[in-house]
Amino acid sequence: MSVAYFTYNFLVFIILLLYSPILIYRVLINKEDITSLLERFGFLSKDIIRRFKGEKVIWVHAASVGEAGAASPVVAKLKQRFPEYKIVFSSMTNTGRNMAQKIIKEADGFIYIPFDFFLIIGKVLKAINPELLLIMETELWPNLIKYSKKQGAKVMLVSGRISDSSFKQYKYLGPLLKNMFDQIDILSMQSQKDMDRIIKLGADEDKVCNNGNTKFDQEYGRVDSETKKAIYREFKLDPKQAIIVAGSTHDNEEEQLISLYKELKIKFDDLVLLLVPRYIDRVEEIESLYNQAGINTIRRSRVKDRDSAKQSVILVDTIGELAKLYGIADLVFVGGSLIERGGHNILEPASLGKLVFFGPHMFNFKDSTKLLLENKVGIQVTNVSELIEQMEYYLSNSNILEEQSRQAIEMIKDNQGASWRNIKLISRLLEGRKELSK
Template sequence: MGLYSDELVEGIAGSPRIWIHAVSVGEVSAAMAVIESLFLLMPDCAVILSTTTEHGQAFAKDKLGSRGVCIYAPVDFVISVRKALAALEPDVLVCLETEIWPNWLLEAKRMGIKTVLVNGRISVRSIKGYLKIRPLIKATLKHISVFSMICQADAKRIEMMGAPPARIEINGNAKYDLLLQNTDTSVQTKMERLFCLKGGQPVFVAGSTRSSEEEIVLDVYEKIIRSVPETLLIIAPRHVQRAHQISTMVKDRGFSCQFRTDLNSNGLRTASIVIIDTIGDLQAVYSVASVVFCGGSLVPLGGQNVLEAAAWSKPVLYGPSMEDFLDAKELLDNTGGGIQVKDGRDLAEKAVYYLTNPDAADRIGVLAKKAVMSNHGAAGKHADVIYRLLNPD
């Protein structure tokens, strides 16, 4: 990779020309939030959106459509990068989140192309690796014009890696700007029909669960149904290919279960547990939850995005491991909308409490949504960084 067809290059219309690199679906979501703000600031700008994965490329084409050009990114070799930059001639190269590629940045600098890290984040786990090669990273970071980071902790870590403090800004998480747009009541109505929910039936959703967490969730569910026997459990594993493995686990525990895709085919839920075996449905599923547990957090895997459920005003429970989503946890902590649990026993106690005290669940759900709203506008701030870089006067 590194060369693009004449037809593609000639199809890039508008000025300034902005190349935004986002690896896959998650980064593309953040990129699109920033792009929407860029179009407001610079209606005539040309957007080039690159990805490295097939899913990311398909998602980018679907979201950007004819408003820009979607490409696969060149590999980080000097020749490939040099040819790509020479062919596309961007005025600015925008890297999303953790995309710090030495040859990209070096060649862009050599060619007089401005560079910026947007929606920047450096996790607790990754900082250790970066610091082991700090001289190399510091030499790479000097080529970046501005570091537009998500939160204070990310800003501190990028500074530890060698980024000049004067170039660092804190502007929130652009990805979360999209959450409130996806909370339409029609989505909730559709999910209620899909899961055959009637009369305010309580629902416990365990989202983005990892291996070993499902056993904990089933232990919790056994305790829940002693107090609230009509509760529906929905398990959405982080990796859908594990759905059949979880189904076996559920049946071994004596529960009935169905897959999300079963409901598509026969339209009738009869089981007490539903396993989500589809991609991209989780935020919609959260719409019908009474209480949510966000996975990847009772095991040392850094957690998952707790704000997807918070956007629906749901009580969100999560474990002690939230290293990869500290910004989201901090937003919840600031409003009092977060509910951290120590272990499975604590999760069961709190889940039962909120399922049996709907007024308390509603109150903390309001605080959770307030956390999402407090971040609103982050995409615009990141876009403004790019605008200022292109328009220094």
């Protein structure tokens, strides 16, 4: 073991000693999932070990929610192109794992990424024995990369990116960073900027390429004209009236949106608000909140009985309909952003040609936020007062709204295709393994 790796493992060991009591406390006191703790220390369940033993395996790692979204189209195409391989998907955070389990149906098993200590990593690699390790975006773990390569796996960075902060921090890794880059077979980056940065950090230029961002290849679905007509009929809506869809809202956000509804209703008397809470078991609570504010509501499950003259707020108490409801919206607000939750998926409504509004707290979706703002198809507000002001402007200027709708669709189209480009590179790596095994 080189001095750089010895120093790195020593530091990781010290961190583990200091951090382990906190993890154990969380499990014992806060009743957090013990599976998370065990997997992080390399103790995989018997089911996971049995599922992958003796199989051809591809290991895909994506840290959190955003990376899971970026990985989903890649995993789908991997399974399509290489059905003979089993796919294990690892995450770092609980939210990332939950998201991955929801949207990545093609994976054959999910685990938490083990701590990057050489003994722990070695134990997990021995159990899974992947032929290929795919790392999403910025998850460069020295031991994971080194020991995967040592065990004979191909290693590829997919949709790689180097943020401003990462660019500064990576410089301090010195020879360890260069060694990592040398062991990665392909570094497929999101943009020319990311490509230039990773080369400046020491990556071999011949291994680096720019293939775009795989997030744009996510299956967001399409809402055709017939589907829209059916929704209008069922919900007793007129396509000409102003419709706002507030998706994935949380506690305290629905309360803030009361003033939005009341003020805009004065100026647009045909306005309808569709509220889609993140957790539908909160519908009764929201219903009571709005009724106390003098607002008549109706639940989506009872929408056929809706009195369109009296009930202009529809509370969606069903699952799996948000995308198609975005499709009929004039304006979309994405929740989890007026409170410190970190936001939710804003590319989904943008892919349907919607101008997307969101609050200041989008820390789980920084890249998507930056992209929508740069392309002028997203409006970020600091509070509900600003949200009212901005929504009033766009409802009053339908021609500008239509133009931004076209821009949103173009933005998505212009950025699609990265997943297939990466699959072609993956094919080259796996074919290379086959040649070596002959």
